Amino acid sequence: KIFCSKWIFNLSSIYSQLLNMSVLLIKLNKRFFHIEGKIHSHKRIGPHNLDIIQVIIGSLLGDGHLEKRSKxxxxxxxxxxxxxxxxxxxxxxxxxxxxxxxxxxxxxxFKRIRKNNVIYYGIKFNTYTFSSLNWLHESFYTQENIKHLPIYLLKYYLNPMALAIWYMDDGSKLGSGFKLATNCFKLSELEKLCNLLHNKFKLNCNLHKDKLSWTIYIKKSSAKQFANLIEPYMVDSMKYKLGIYSQYYKQGLK
Structure with a gap:
């Protein structure tokens, strides 16, 4: 199995020319190794494979969080x-x-205590720190560290894999369609995102009011198309979220 490793050399002078190239493979004795140990973030400069960027962006549309390290x-x-x-x-x-x-x-x-002393258990991890991910933080967060939608970036990077990550994070079946939880984003941003989903993927969607915020609703007319678009990239245990539109569960019923 091949393990792709992060760039560990300072190539900042040619970084702009390498944005669309694959990550460097470190080869030793005809095998590829995962590099461990402390490497300063300024030496982890990328470039990053497209699938890495798309999974990060899908996560940021959902529950993921980018942290700019203080030290x-x-x-x-x-x-x-x-x-x-x-x-x-x-x-x-x-x-x-x-x-x-x-x-x-x-x-x-980890364990957290929610309202009414309800105990909540979860599991988490974080990636290494990369100076070459700063541009994503600057794109998705304001100076006050509030997440927002960089539509100009999503026009290029939002693809079926990113949609699948987003849906697995923050999506659910609703009626005859699907809901994407977008409660933390502004209405003006969500209107542009709905237009992007229609123009790029031909998905019919609109915005639903959810108390004081808004969510995106994929209409019944596009439900099957949406499911077919993202299911190949979904983890099997999360395909229940597609309901009757999941080919995985249809095959299991045969």
Whole structure:
């Protein structure tokens, strides 16, 4: 199995020319190795494979969070899920680990206390810190560290894989269609995102008011198309979210 590793050399002078190239493979004795150990974030400069960027963007549309490190010059991705979605979180961990983006330390279990003293268990991990991820933090967060939608970026990077990550994170079946939780984003941004989903994927969708915020609703007329678009990229344990539109569960019923 090939493990792709992060760039570990300072190539900032040619970084702009390498944005669309694959990550460097470190080869030793005809085998590829996952690099461990402390490497300063300014030496982790990319470039990054397209699938890495798309999974990060899908996560940021959902539950993912980019953290700009206070003691460094880089950014890391933090991912967490409830204990009910362990398989999905472990899939994300293996995705990043196999490409050299996080350590061999397994995701951590955590406990939080919610309202009415309800105990909540989850599992989380974070990637290494990369100076070459700063541009994503600057694109998705304001100076006040509030997440927003960079539509100009989504026009290029939002693809079926990113949609699948977004839906597995924050999507659900609603009536004859699907709902994408977008409560933290502004109405003006969501209107542009709906237009993007229609123009890029021909999905019929609109906005639903959810108390004081808004969510995106994929209409029944596009439900099957949406499911067919994202199911090939979904973890099996999360395909229940597609309901009757899931080919995986249809095959299981035969």
């Amino acid at each position: 460094g010059i880089g950014t890391r991705l933090i991912l967490e899920q409830t204990n009910q979605n362990v398989e999905y979180l472990m899939w994300l961990y293996k995705f990043f680990y196999n490409r050299g983006y996080c350590s061999s330390l397994k995701p951590k279990i």
